[in-house]
Amino acid sequence: MEAFEKNIPICFKIKNLAHLIKRNLNSSLPEESGLTGAQGFVIGYIYNQGGEAFQKDLEKNFNIRRSTITCLLQLMEKNGFIVREFSPSDARLKKIRLTEKAEDAHKKIMEKIYEIDERIAYGISDKEKEMFLDILCKMEQNLN
């Protein structure tokens, strides 16, 4: 971006790259399934939790607001990727369970995600990649 001349903000570069990643991931997923990248990450998370999770876990893990989670999950429920039910032990909690459809989709989603990882890391050495990830983590912590 030439707009900022020599002083392109780092935050802008990061935002830009994330934007490209999102677009690539979304367009690589089968349209007819109604599955999106964001939903793919949610499925990935719940899958690794053993197929079950509470909304509040998603909230913390993805660092997004409760209302956003509600919205996401309502859509995923509508599209048959999850089922939601109240927890018997605490009526405030809602337990999310993956459906078979989601479990079937999981492997394919992960393939797409790692494909993008490989693609963006093309021509970058393992050492560089490691340093890059370190800095990425530091930056994340710097924003709390």
Add this chain to the structure above:
Amino acid sequence: MEAFEKNIPICFKIKNLAHLIKRNLNSSLPEESGLTGAQGFVIGYIYNQGGEAFQKDLEKNFNIRRSTITCLLQLMEKNGFIVREFSPSDARLKKIRLTEKAEDAHKKIMEKIYEIDERIAYGISDKEKEMFLDILCKMEQNLN
């Protein structure tokens, strides 16, 4: 994110950081102005172009779709940050001009943006920062 165990995708980490940046920038801008981070970047770009630009330039520079630009600019026009008029030389083009209000806001926006840049780079050496930016650029190119 523990979800993917040891194999957290890089693309997920980038997406996450960008998300935090966006939230921080948006919440640091004065609410009453109606100004958002995205609009701030648009103002920054047009400002550096001398206060004028065409929609197609924004499209290329920010790598976002025409419909998105239309949507953004309609809002910015409504909020008094820009004025739009047809180009006399080519009636397909729409020329965007910053208003005084936007020019006044520009400096403050840039301060906020560079504040975030400083904040995310806290504890990271200049050399590291440089390498990080290099890799970021490579990754951007890898996604076309």
Add this chain to the structure above:
DNA sequence: CTATAATTGTTAGTGTCCTAACATTTAGGA
């Protein structure tokens, strides 16, 4: 010159993020 293609912008509809305001349930303190 005319027909077609390319360029530029809009509209409609959707997904994912936000804040603010609200409701419900559980936990804790007087």
Add this chain to the structure above:
DNA sequence: TCCTAAATGTTAGGACACTAACAATTATAG
């Protein structure tokens, strides 16, 4: 116990990204 605070989720409304379909203007090829 009872009242208040904390935790969890929803709704409403807005911002910014997308695709697909459309409209208008300009450029180009025959």
